Amino acid sequence: MASGSESGTGRVTLTDVARLAGVSRSAASFALNGRTDLRISEETVARVRDAAEELGYSPNTTAKTLRTGRSGTVALVSDFIGTTSFANSMVRGALQALRDADALLYTVETEGDRAAEARVLQNLLNRDVDGFIYASMFTRRVEVPAVIERAPVVLLNCVSPDDSVPAVVPDERAAGEAAAAALLNAGHRDRIWFVGTFQAGVTGGAAWHGWSPLALTERLAGIRTALHAAGVELAGTLPIERDWDIANGRASVARLLASSTPSALICVNDAVAVGAYQALQDAGLHVPGDVSVVGFDGSPLTEAVVPTLTSLALPHEELGRVAARMLLEDPSAPRTERIPMPLVAGASIAAPAGIR
Amino acid sequence: MASGSESGTGRVTLTDVARLAGVSRSAASFALNGRTDLRISEETVARVRDAAEELGYSPNTTAKTLRTGRSGTVALVSDFIGTTSFANSMVRGALQALRDADALLYTVETEGDRAAEARVLQNLLNRDVDGFIYASMFTRRVEVPAVIERAPVVLLNCVSPDDSVPAVVPDERAAGEAAAAALLNAGHRDRIWFVGTFQAGVTGGAAWHGWSPLALTERLAGIRTALHAAGVELAGTLPIERDWDIANGRASVARLLASSTPSALICVNDAVAVGAYQALQDAGLHVPGDVSVVGFDGSPLTEAVVPTLTSLALPHEELGRVAARMLLEDPSAPRTERIPMPLVAGASIAAPAGIR
Incomplete structure (x- = not known):
């Protein structure tokens, strides 16, 4: 692997250097950049530099800033x-x-x-x-x-x-934790559902180009982490059809309500949460008296619904x-x-x- | 006025040239640009060119495209x-x-x-x-x-x-006419209010820099024109406090509902219309069964409300x-x-x- 590149692009990366030197990527970076404000031994610096030389690593951005x-x-x-x-x-x-x-x-x-x-x-x-x-x-x-x-x-x-x-x-994982914490703090312990996963093999509509959003996996991971730490588990995840929009959010939550009444819905974004409001209203359920809802994005949609939607805002x-x-x-x-x-x-x- | 500039910037404009030559601004433009696809007499072309020379008019954009x-x-x-x-x-x-x-x-x-x-x-x-x-x-x-x-x-x-x-x-005036026509076509003839004027001396909140939006005057002019052609007049215009946002739209319509029930509300933008929905709901009135609502902008807010909002979209x-x-x-x-x-x-x- 000495001459290979992890990313498969043919370019030797800092990760390759760090691996050969047996140090973290951060330590390798600091060593190569001559940072003196961090405790890195002379020996480590030498090892990283040797590894960089051996692999022919050329930091693309150090020369010209x-x-x-x-x-x-x-x-x-x-x-x-x-x-x-x-x-x-x-x-x-x-x-x-x-x-x-x-x-x-x-x-x-x-x-x-x-x-x-x-x-x-x-x-x-x-x-x-x-x-x-x-x-x-x-x-x-x-x-x-x-x-x-x-x-x-x-x-x-x-x-x-x-x-x-x-x-x-954005710190999507921490936002997921914060969304779960807001519900836990209000006393929710069970029947907490997540709305907005994709069905197997589907990664959104045509606009998505098959790109898989990190927001989904990281928000969900943060939610599970925070709930788990409180001894709580998600009741389940609700897939949506294609895009994270109002119509698909409404349809997804309507399917759930046909068989079950949640205590709280954590929606993957604000548009899906607005759809959830609509499905809840169709079923005669009130937000937040019957069901609590939280979204992500902090978009203008949060102000357009009654009651206003609590959301983790994209900065x-x-x-x-x-x-x-x-x-x-x-x-x-x-x-x-x-x-x-x-x-x-x-x-x-x-x-x-x-x-x- | 031969050496003056209408706009007061010291620059001689095409309008100045057209006025001195006694022709329309378009005709002056076509004459100076040598357009042959329009019927402009040689005599007119000569008169416009003389006027341009007399005023020292220099078309800023003809030389280099x-x-x-x-x-x-x-x-x-x-x-x-x-x-x-x-x-x-x-x-x-x-x-x-x-x-x-x-x-x-x-x-x-x-x-x-x-x-x-x-x-x-x-x-x-x-x-x-x-x-x-x-x-x-x-x-x-x-x-x-x-x-x-x-x-x-x-x-x-x-x-x-x-x-x-x-x-x-955007063709704001035509959009105003279209908004009024949509209500007229549905049978509305009276108690049609416009929501979103400014109070005297006020032109929006801090974000507006004192700029006066053409959208307001032109949308309102189009509305009045279309209504007038049908023998109908606005019941009145409702001012909003500062910005065209949901909270101010809600407050403005709530003030109206304290004394009067409208047949239809034409709101200056979608956010004000969403505020109108909220005020109507607070008063126990339904859209569109009790009151029809139309907005402008065609923003994502139109899909966030129930029922969805009819709006003239900014292109x-x-x-x-x-x-x-x-x-x-x-x-x-x-x-x-x-x-x-x-x-x-x-x-x-x-x-x-x-x-x-």
Whole structure:
């Protein structure tokens, strides 16, 4: 494996170096970047450097950072700008940070077309952009195009297969824990359902391009962790048909209500939660008196329903701001920043009703 | 007035030329641009050219169009990117059109700060951008910074004081007419109220920067025109406190319901309409059985309420696409393109209930 690359792209990654040196990826990064503020022995530093040399590891981002920027331009390359509209606050956050540094932003949308992406990335490189923010409109793992690794890159709302590229993502797992904690604190102990898994082999509708959202697995993992710590288990998970939208949320919850009355519903996003409200209303059940509901995203939908929906908010603007700052400052140390998702308190959680 | 400028900016406009020549602004534009596909007499052309010479009129955009583009880059300069999130589909539309032309887009957000705007515009000009799309997140009149008139400019979702700069805006007036027509077709003849005017001297909350939205005046004008043609008049207009949001819509309609029951509510946007739903529900009134409701924007909120809200949709993506195409093709002929706002049919309009 000495000459191989874990990610299969032919590029030797920091993970390969760390493995050969027998240290953590973070320690390898710190060693190669000469960080003196961390306790890493001289011996470890030497071992990491030997491993890097043996593998021919070339840290793509250490040589040229924006501190020595040449063109004063950064490119934000994303799959979709308009699909999930409120994710655009990421662009806003990035623009704010870049304006402070008098840097200009190119905005590029690929719509998931890899050929178009390659062409536009080459065009940007020909213009000597100082760095790339490579963004996804929902949190997922991406194959970072090799061509942009010629310049500093920070991933926004996505991560690379081996976490070797600096990234900024929402802390989805902690948000899952917070959603469960909100219900536990209100006294819920059983009949807590999760709404919004996919059926086997399905990963959303056409807009999803077969991409699997990390939000689903990480939110669900956080929920299970927090419940389990309290000696509670999910009653079950309810799949939705295709997209996480209002109609599918309503249909999914209606199927549950035909046979069972939940104590609380944790919905994978706000749109599914709005659908849940509608199904509950159709069944003559009240939120939160009969059933508590919590969502994720913190979208404008939370204010559109009565009672207002409690939700864990995607920190889009902060994500964009942190990614841009990371790029401006020094993206050479691979790390994944997880930005907290604040709880936006609505009026959709109450003490559980008695068993019916 | 021969040397004066109507807009007071010191720049001689096409309107000034047209007035001196005694022709319409369109005719003046066509004459100066040598259009042969329109019936303009040689005598008129000569008169317009004499007037232009006398006034020292210099058409800012005729000399260099993107057909002879040098850098393959365009800049979209807007006041706010993230505030009204779903307006970002304008950026998406522009990106699609530019990608077809292999042009790259700089995205710039000024947050309404004129000093920051001037700095970034100069920076962009130094980079030889081929043209500017100058955008507002809500439809309004803007003072176009003189510096960007050195390159071709198309206004997106805004218009210049004298309409001398090419612009693409939603057809707000026609949308107002369509909203009124939907109610008239359902049989409404009286007790039709408009919700969402501002009280005297107030033009929205802090986010509005004192900008007066054209959407309000034009939507209302269209509503009055269509009603008047059917021999019907608005029962009245209901002011809202500051912003066009759910809470203010709810409060405004609650004040009306304390003294009167409407037959239909035309709400200035979807958020105000959602607030109207809530106030009606609080009063024990049903939509649409007791009161019909129609909104504007076609936002995701329309699907979040029961019954779904009928709304006139802002064609954001189309606005962006048309603006970019206009810039790419030939922005030299000043014209204002009004893009239709399609009616998104919900279930919020029905025949009027009897007088209570």
